[in-house]
Amino acid sequence: MLGHKDHGKSTLIGRMLIASGKVTPDRIDEAKRASSEAGVEFEPAFLLDTFSDERELGMTFDNTRVQISHEDTLFELIDVPGHEELMKSMLSGSSSADIGVVVVSAKSDEGITDQTRRHVYVAKMFGVSRFVVAVNKMDLSGFNEETFKPLKAEIGDFLGNIGLRKQDFEIIPISARGDVNIIRRDASVKWYSGRSLFESLVALAHESGNPHSLPPDPRLIIQSVIPRNGATAILGRVIGGEIKPGMKMTVFPGSQDIDVTEILKGMKKAESAHKGESVALVTAESFGGDVRGSVLSVRSFTGKVSNSIRAHIFFVEPLHGELSLLLMDVPVRVLKVTVDEVIDPSSGRRRKGGEVKPLETAIVRITLGKEIAFDTFARCRELGGIVLAHNSRLVGSGIVI
Amino acid sequence: MQDDSRDIEELVNRSVYILREGKSRNKKVAALWSMGKDSTAMLSLAREAFLGEVPFPVIHIDNGIDFPETYKFREKLKDEWNLDLIVAESRIQPELSGFSCCGSNKTDALKKVMDEYGFDALIVSIRRDEHGIRAKEKYFSPRDRDFKWDYKNQPAEIWDNYIGMESDGGHIRIHPLLDWNEIDIWRYIQMRDVPINPLYFSVKGYRYRSLGCTHCTVPIQSDVDSVDGIIKELKNTSVEERAGREQDKEKEYVMQKLRQMGYM
Numbered sequence: 001m002l003g004h005k006d007h008g009k010s011t012l013i014g015r016m017l018i019a020s021g022k023v024t025p026d027r028i029d030e031a032k033r034a035s036s037e038a039g040v041e042f043e044p045a046f047l048l049d050t051f052s053d054e055r056e057l058g059m060t061f062d063n064t065r066v067q068i069s070h071e072d073t074l075f076e077l078i079d080v081p082g083h084e085e086l087m088k089s090m091l092s093g094s095s096s097a098d099i100g101v102v103v104v105s106a107k108s109d110e111g112i113t114d115q116t117r118r119h120v121y122v123a124k125m126f127g128v129s130r131f132v133v134a135v136n137k138m139d140l141s142g143f144n145e146e147t148f149k150p151l152k153a154e155i156g157d158f159l160g161n162i163g164l165r166k167q168d169f170e171i172i173p174i175s176a177r178g179d180v181n182i183i184r185r186d187a188s189v190k191w192y193s194g195r196s197l198f199e200s201l202v203a204l205a206h207e208s209g210n211p212h213s214l215p216p217d218p219r220l221i222i223q224s225v226i227p228r229n230g231a232t233a234i235l236g237r238v239i240g241g242e243i244k245p246g247m248k249m250t251v252f253p254g255s256q257d258i259d260v261t262e263i264l265k266g267m268k269k270a271e272s273a274h275k276g277e278s279v280a281l282v283t284a285e286s287f288g289g290d291v292r293g294s295v296l297s298v299r300s301f302t303g304k305v306s307n308s309i310r311a312h313i314f315f316v317e318p319l320h321g322e323l324s325l326l327l328m329d330v331p332v333r334v335l336k337v338t339v340d341e342v343i344d345p346s347s348g349r350r351r352k353g354g355e356v357k358p359l360e361t362a363i364v365r366i367t368l369g370k371e372i373a374f375d376t377f378a379r380c381r382e383l384g385g386i387v388l389a390h391n392s393r394l395v396g397s398g399i400v401i
Numbered sequence: 402m403q404d405d406s407r408d409i410e411e412l413v414n415r416s417v418y419i420l421r422e423g424k425s426r427n428k429k430v431a432a433l434w435s436m437g438k439d440s441t442a443m444l445s446l447a448r449e450a451f452l453g454e455v456p457f458p459v460i461h462i463d464n465g466i467d468f469p470e471t472y473k474f475r476e477k478l479k480d481e482w483n484l485d486l487i488v489a490e491s492r493i494q495p496e497l498s499g500f501s502c503c504g505s506n507k508t509d510a511l512k513k514v515m516d517e518y519g520f521d522a523l524i525v526s527i528r529r530d531e532h533g534i535r536a537k538e539k540y541f542s543p544r545d546r547d548f549k550w551d552y553k554n555q556p557a558e559i560w561d562n563y564i565g566m567e568s569d570g571g572h573i574r575i576h577p578l579l580d581w582n583e584i585d586i587w588r589y590i591q592m593r594d595v596p597i598n599p600l601y602f603s604v605k606g607y608r609y610r611s612l613g614c615t616h617c618t619v620p621i622q623s624d625v626d627s628v629d630g631i632i633k634e635l636k637n638t639s640v641e642e643r644a645g646r647e648q649d650k651e652k653e654y655v656m657q658k659l660r661q662m663g664y665m
């Protein structure tokens with residue numbers, strides 16, 4: 001759930017919670033009572049911001065996750081804060097979302113802002129592949145088509161420019177406060193013949209989503225290694241391909257070969273393991289060094305093993321001091337970061353090299369203190385989503401390209 | 402009305418991943434076990450994650466007024482699953498109830514045990530759907546020395562990278578069940594045949610849906626006496642889970658205070 005502050009995102013989420021029957025009448029009454037005690041008028045937004053100080057300040061501090069279901073489709077809404085200084089929450093939210101709902105206010109002095117563009121750009125970069133743009137507060141112009149048209153054109157152009165195809169987004173005129181075009185299309189808005197917000201979400205959710213091509217080779221990320229009856233059990237998550245007992249596999253980096261003798265899912269033996277599964281692989285071999293964060297694949301591994309990574313990073317702090325790179329939460333020392341090109345996500349403007357400022361993105365070359373196994377984000381999310389940190393403070397995060 | 406269509410195996414895979422991460426990243430991990438359905442399901446998931454063994458101590462914060470069935474269940478499962486059980490005794494103060502009761506007593510007892518054993522991480526079986534305030538919880542969440550939760554400045558979680566996890570003399574909370582809903586827990590219990598506290602099943606027309614101690618838990622009217630029956634019941638109810646807990650009848654911000662004070 002993306003958008004500039006005050007464009008009506010919380011109101012819309014509150015509306016969606018009520019519409020899906022997620023909030024019981026008790027809770028609505030409670031929120032109404034709390035509002036009147038605080039001396040403010042009840043807004044659907046209060047159903048979401050449950051902390052009293054958030055309610056009083058009218059802003060969200062961290063991602064809030066709530067589930068709603070509509071016509072047998074279960075959605076989890078992730079509300080991200082609209083403030084610039086809270087971009088790290090925005091990155092956390094975007095990295096786990098499939099669909100972006102963007103709220104843009106049609107009020108004359110609001111419209112599409114730098115923040116709106118930045119949010120959409122970053123969400124797309126972090127893997128959100130489909131968008132629903134809710135043009136909100138249409139009630140203020142009496143749902144005038146002339147208010148909607150130029151906004152629609154501007155948004156459509158922007159989404160096109162950042163690489164989205166027409167079928168990847170929808171732009172819908174709504175009123176969150178007035179509850180128009182959210183669940184069902186409102187017949188009184190005669191000039192609009194498209195879908196309601198919920199209809200559009202359901203349609204996008206069922207579109208065979210993930211445009212990311214799966215790596216064909218078997219891959220598992222090693223979390224830890226524990227002894228098992230004189231042999232070794234490798235605990236980890238499969239992130240691609242298929243693993244079977246009897247398979248010869250290789251640990252990257254390092255290229256140590258192992259034979260998988262047994263696969264365990266929970267306490268049961270299994271005949272194969274696939275993407276997304278947490279498993280234990282039993283092998284007779286043991287490991288000399290620390291293999292946490294290493295990738296177990298086959299000799300013909302199609303990812304990369306190198307100490308040099310090209311990436312597109314969104315920065316929340318300037319580049320400074322000792323950095324470490326995190327991939328699957330395993331830190332590696334960074335020796336050097338070279339900036340090739342800076343791209344401002346709020347305007348799309350590009351410039352060659354030089355300094356990169358917070359809230360800008362850059363194409364960089366990162367040199368590490370040692371080799372690691374990775375892949376491009378487009379091919380394998382788990383091996384292509386990286387973070388740069390300084391003393392465990394977030395400096396930037398982005399994707400391997 | 403709860404949705405019973407979620408893929409339980411997908412939730413299991415995620416929780417197993419989190420439990421393994423939690424164990425690898427921290428030096429000395431313990432888990433809270435109330436003998437309720439959630440923390441018992443969590444222990445079953447830990448057994449799935451670690452080849453049949455629960456590889457960390459489990460802490461029961463015992464105020465001495467839990468139900469007899471609960472103590473009996475504790476001893477039975479302790480033996481069956483070979484659990485390293487730590488009982489942290491907390492004293493009940495009769496003049497306190499609800500918020501102050503659960504808050505001060507249980508938190509004090511937990512602090513003592515954490516100090517004594519030097520645990521730097523604690524597995525807590527909360528679910529995001531339990532309460533509005535939990536909508537902001539993360540899989541890994543630092544608490545300070547006084548167990549306080551700074552929800553405004555939480556670590557970023559970006560593609561399973563966790564940045565800013567310093568807990569400054571405090572500890573890390575690990576939340577493997579965050580993504581689960583009440584009905585998912587029951588479906589897991591059904592699928593894996595997880596042993597369960599008998600208080601959840603109906604006796605003379607009443608059963609417990611959520612378990613606290615004898616002082617702040619009230620049963621709901623129900624004839625259901627099987628896991629299948631509970632799942633069916635949840636599909637058709639619109640009453641919230643914790644409605645049977647006195648503590649929740651107070652205002653919502655009270656929960657916030659509890660969390661910030663370090664109560665789980």
Ligand SMILES: Nc1nc2c(ncn2[C@@H]2O[C@H](COP(=O)(O)OP(=O)(O)O)[C@@H](O)[C@H]2O)c(=O)[nH]1
Nearest residue numbers: 005006007008009010011045137175176177178
């Ligand atoms: N006229 C009108 N006002 C709205 C609508 N939706 C939200 N608002 C108002 O816009 C303001 C900001 O809304 P809020 O949901 O808090 O915005 P957020 O900061 O994006 O979450 C509030 O005063 C809302 O009442 C709408 O559909 N029409």
